[in-house]
Structures are given as structure tokens and as C-alpha cells.
Amino acid sequence: VRGQCGRYMNxxxxxxxxxxxxxxxxxxxxxxLERKGLLLEGEWELMVPGNRxxxxxxxxxxxxxxAYEDGLVSMEGLRILMSCLEKLQGLTYDLNVKLPLPYAGLVVLLVKVLLVAGCTEMGMQMAMDRHNAPGMGTVxxxxxxxxxxxxxxxxxCCFQGLIDLQAVLENPFGRLETHFATENQFYAMRRLASAFSQPEAYLPARTSS
Known part of the structure; x- marks a missing residue:
């Protein structure tokens, strides 16, 4: 039971x-999932598509x-395990919440408009300075x-950083340094869940008093 629950948690x-x-x-x-040993034959077909x-x-x-009905887990233990299961489900739910970022597209539009206006103003200012100072040398x-x-x-470059930030906010899952390190976190959680499924291997040796 412990091993099966550990595999299902992973x-x-x-x-x-x-x-x-x-x-x-x-x-x-x-x-x-089959290559990782987390999925057995027939389990994929039993899952609800979209909510596996x-x-x-x-x-x-x-x-x-x-396990509780068979006497393997006490009522208090069942309550604690169900609370942990609820937190696990909440973790996966948080990963799939799409952040409401309509302002991100507006930021990109305003940045591009500001860039065009700034570059145009800079070019016109250079032309006006050249016209008002005909005696300015080549150097x-x-x-x-x-x-x-x-x-x-x-x-x-400064405003392009805002555009890049908008792209990261829309999809923060990736391999860049600015993305969330989800793979490292989940690898660590997978190792932790595997340890919980086999706690005997991680218990210290008993010493006789």
C-alpha cells in the first residue's frame, strides 16, 4: 500500500x-510516465482525459x-494523510491556474508605441539641431x-526587457534562468515521495543502550 501510494503521488x-x-x-x-515506471498497463485508460x-x-x-477499513491506518493517521493529499492536489491546481494578465498585452502595446514615438522624436531633434546649427562641423x-x-x-533595451518580462509571465515554465525551476523542484519532490514510500531505507540504525 505504501509503495503504491508513493508511486501515485509521483x-x-x-x-x-x-x-x-x-x-x-x-x-x-x-x-x-511508462518509461519512468510511474504508469502501469491499463491505468492510462482509466484516467479521465483533462483531469488525469x-x-x-x-x-x-x-x-x-x-487501508483504514482494513485496520492498517488509524482514524488520526487517515485524517493526516487525507490532509496531505488535499495539499498535493492543491499544488497541482496552482500550477494550472492561468494568471489573469490582460495588462501584459497592453504593456507591450504601450512600450512599442513609446519606442516608435521616442525614436521618431530623437530623429526629428537631430534634424532640427542640424538645421539650426549649419556651422556644426563634421566631427x-x-x-x-x-x-x-x-x-x-x-x-x-530597457523597454525590450518589459516585453521579455511579459513573455515570461505568460508562460513561466521553461529552461531559461528567468523561468521557474519547476523541473528541479519536482525532481526533489519525487525523491522525497520515493523516500516516504520506503521509509525503512532511510531510518538510522538502532543502537543498544
């Missing part, structure tokens, strides 16, 4: 991550209830143009 975590990436119902997801992680949580709850003109180009480039 399966819930993996399904939650795959669901957040939009590939929980794909054949690639099934092959990946919730289906596995229901399986865990059923196993825990049967001064080149230096003034370089300074304006540097300022404009700095402005473009």
Missing part, C-alpha cells in the same frame, strides 16, 4: 506538470480509505549622432 506531480504544459493527454506523456491528476488523487483517497555632427544613437539604444 504520478500526480508529473501529471500536474504535464497538464500545466498542455501535454498531459498526449502519447508522449504516456510514454514518458485528479483521477489519481481519487485513487489515492480510495486506497487510504480501504561634432558625428559625435552628436553617436550620443543620440546610444541613448536611443539604451531606451530600446
Amino acid at each position: 504520478l500526480v506531480l508529473e501529471l500536474g506538470t504535464l497538464k500545466a504544459r498542455g501535454s498531459a493527454d498526449s502519447d508522449q506523456a504516456k510514454a514518458f 491528476d485528479i483521477t489519481v488523487c481519487m485513487w489515492i483517497g480510495t486506497i487510504l480509505h480501504e 561634432e555632427t558625428i559625435l552628436w549622432a553617436v550620443v543620440n544613437f546610444l541613448c536611443t539604444g539604451f531606451l530600446v
Whole structure:
């Protein structure tokens, strides 16, 4: 029972991550879970498409209830385990909550408008300065143009950072340094769940007094 619950807990975590990436119902997801040893034959067909992680949580709850009826778990233990199961389901739910970010698209639009306006204003200012100072030499003109180009480039880079931030906020799951380290976190949680399924291997040796 402990080993089966541990495998199902790992399966819930993996399904939650795959669901957040939009590939929980794909054949690639099934092959990946089978390759990891988390999915046995016939279990994939029993899951509800679109809510496979919730289906596995229901399986865990059923196993825990049967363990209580068989006297393997006390009422207090069942209450604690069901509370942990609820937290596990809440974790996968949080991964799949789509953040309401309509302002992100508006930020991108305003940034692009501001960039066009700023670059246009900078070019017109350079033309006006050139027209108002016909005696400006070639060296001064080149230096003034370089300074304006540097300022404009700095402005473009700053606002481009806002556009990149909007893209990260829309899909924070990836392999870039600015993304959430979900894979590392879930690998750590998978190892922890595996340890819980076999606690005897992680208990210290008893010493005789």
C-alpha cells in the first residue's frame, strides 16, 4: 500500500506538470510516465482525459480509505494523510491556474508605441539641431549622432526587457534562468515521495543502550 501510494503521488506531480504544459493527454506523456515506471498497463485508460491528476488523487483517497477499513491506518493517521493529499492536489491546481494578465498585452502595446514615438522624436531633434546649427562641423555632427544613437539604444533595451518580462509571465515554465525551476523542484519532490514510500531505507540504525 505504501509503495503504491508513493508511486501515485509521483504520478500526480508529473501529471500536474504535464497538464500545466498542455501535454498531459498526449502519447508522449504516456510514454514518458511508462518509461519512468510511474504508469502501469491499463491505468492510462482509466484516467479521465483533462483531469488525469485528479483521477489519481481519487485513487489515492480510495486506497487510504480501504487501508483504514482494513485496520492498517488509524482514524488520526487517515485524517493526516487525507490532509496531505488535499495539499498535493492543491499544488497541482496552482500550477494550472492561468494568471489573469490582460495588462501584459497592453504593456507591450504601450512600450512599442513609446519606442516608435521616442525614436521618431530623437530623429526629428537631430534634424532640427542640424538645421539650426549649419556651422556644426563634421566631427561634432558625428559625435552628436553617436550620443543620440546610444541613448536611443539604451531606451530600446530597457523597454525590450518589459516585453521579455511579459513573455515570461505568460508562460513561466521553461529552461531559461528567468523561468521557474519547476523541473528541479519536482525532481526533489519525487525523491522525497520515493523516500516516504520506503521509509525503512532511510531510518538510522538502532543502537543498544
